[in-house]
Amino acid sequence: MTIEKKKSAYCPMSPAVEQAARLLLCLGKNKKNDLGLTSICKEIGIHKSKGYSILNALTQYDLITKDPKTKTYSLGPALMPLGQKAREKLDITAIAKEHLQTLANETKASVLLGIINNDQFYIAGKYDGNDKLSVTVRQYQSLHITHGSHGKAIFAFLNEKEQQRIINSDQLFFHGDIESLDKKRLEQELKFCRKNGYAVDNG
Structure with a gap:
């Protein structure tokens, strides 16, 4: 088993889709029920403005739900039939x-x-x-x-x-x-x- 690093092969991806996927996985792995915008963006390494836009888009399709009182986010009901x-x-x-x-x-x-x-x-x-x-x-x-x-x-x-x-x-x-x-x-x-x-x- 060696530890030499090699460059990974190029794989074209859409940054916005990748970030949305990482955001959903972040919420799925979270031990708490909800996460705030700052915590989510820090966890997946994106700016708050970008995270806010992605969260809004996912919320429109009920993939994410937002608590209006605590301003926190959790996985939405639209994921249940997909799961x-x-x-x-x-x-x-x-x-x-x-x-x-x-x-x-x-x-x-x-x-x-x-x-x-x-x-x-x-x-x-x-x-x-x-x-x-x-x-x-x-x-x-x-x-x-x-x-x-x-x-x-x-x-x-x-x-x-x-x-x-x-x-x-x-x-x-x-x-x-x-x-x-x-x-x-x-x-x-x-x-x-x-x-x-x-x-x-x-x-």
């Missing part, structure tokens, strides 16, 4: 449910079913085998592909090209915050994972 459509198309939970619940019961642990897209791990299903102890994540929540033990397990078995691409992104959450990454420790953890077929996380 349902996506779920129907990607509903692997019905196929996997029985097997994963059996695994959860046998291991007395939480079992997650995820879909990987754009370096995000989307939790499509969660099955608990222990009513006293479980993983504190929600169904439909998204985590970065390098987050926690599942991130190590996924990364360990990617091909070298994919590993290098993720390393070049500098978005590495194997040990929590980006600043906490310990490369020597990670190398040992990946070797352990490849040998044993699973990864562990102390967090």
Whole structure:
């Protein structure tokens, strides 16, 4: 595993559409119910005037709702049928449910079913085998592909090209915050994972 950086291939995109998508994802990942304009723009790295224009446009289509009292924004009701459509198309939970619940019961642990897209791990299903102890994540929540033990397990078995691409992104959450990454420790953890077929996380 090397850490040399390479320039990414050119990919034409519409800046406004990209910013709108990042804004929606920002609100979706937010642990609080609502966010203000300043917080949103700071999170996705755009000027407040641009953020305000995008929010107004999304509000017109009910993709975003604005609380007139608190001046905060949250995801809108128009996303519900879109989410349902996506779920129907990607509903692997019905196929996997029985097997994963059996695994959860046998291991007395939480079992997650995820879909990987754009370096995000989307939790499509969660099955608990222990009513006293479980993983504190929600169904439909998204985590970065390098987050926690599942991130190590996924990364360990990617091909070298994919590993290098993720390393070049500098978005590495194997040990929590980006600043906490310990490369020597990670190398040992990946070797352990490849040998044993699973990864562990102390967090």
